[in-house]
Amino acid sequence: MGNGGEPLVVLHGLFGMGDNWASHARTWGEQGMDVHLVDQRNHGRSPHAGSHTYADMVEDVRAYALEHFGERPVRWLGHSMGGKTAMALACHYPELVERLVVVDIGPKAYPPHHQSVVDAMHQLDFTTLKSRTEADRALESAMPDWGMRQFLLKNLEWKPEGNLGWKFNLPVLEGQMGRIGQTLAAEDRFIGSTLFVRGERSGYILDEDWSGIMDHFPLARLESVPGAGHWVHAEQPQPFQDAVLPFLLEG
Secondary structure, three states, rough: OOOEEEEEEEEEOOOOOOHHHHHHHHHHHHHEEEEEEEOOOOOOOOOOOOOOOHHHHHHHHHHHHHHHHHHOOOOEEEOOOHHHHHHHHHOOOHHHHHEEEOOOOOOOOOOOHHHHHHHHHHHHOOOOOOOOHHHHHHHHHHOHHHHHHHHOOOOEEEEOOOOOOEOHHHHOOOOOOOOOOOOOOOOOOOOOEEEEEEOOOOOOOOOHHHHHHHOOOOOOEEEEOOOOOOOOHOOOHHHHHHHHHHHOOOO
């Protein structure tokens, strides 16, 4: 969505893709930003790979930044897994980060907690399903949350052999799920402008986590979005923008 303005790179979460952020990207573009919605490895339109670690993802997005912006520091925003990628990038390559927004994830370790979602996805028989509507019905009993089903079903695509299938690399993501929740290294630190945004109904960033966040990001601020869970930007889009936009426009 390039428009010649100041760059903003957006990194989605697990099982997501850049297109999840299209409506917010339009808003940021209207404010003059050059918004880049990046599909991380094993997601969306990006290549599938056998490894899925934060070291991998940091090098991926570093290469993207160097290709598109040179060594110029730019704004980064990441949600969940994308937020941890952005945190690690800022700590290891601070010269590439002008300011950082981290959405509903902290630097601490998170135990694996997506297995029920993965199990539900494994129940889909793509040899018989002929539409997203049929896939939705097939998931409903195991996954009653309509919003979560729609989020996942956006990742369905028609494969060359004529069957529906996932855009993301489910076998690799499932096999490396434990790594997706890992903590930042104790010595990782970014001394730059940082905003953490949490959903008030989400348990990903607790009040007691703040001292640990400040150990890694001593200039960090926190905004809480009322009525939002983990998918803050989708559940409360305008309050999310109200929390994020002033920070992105600073300086």
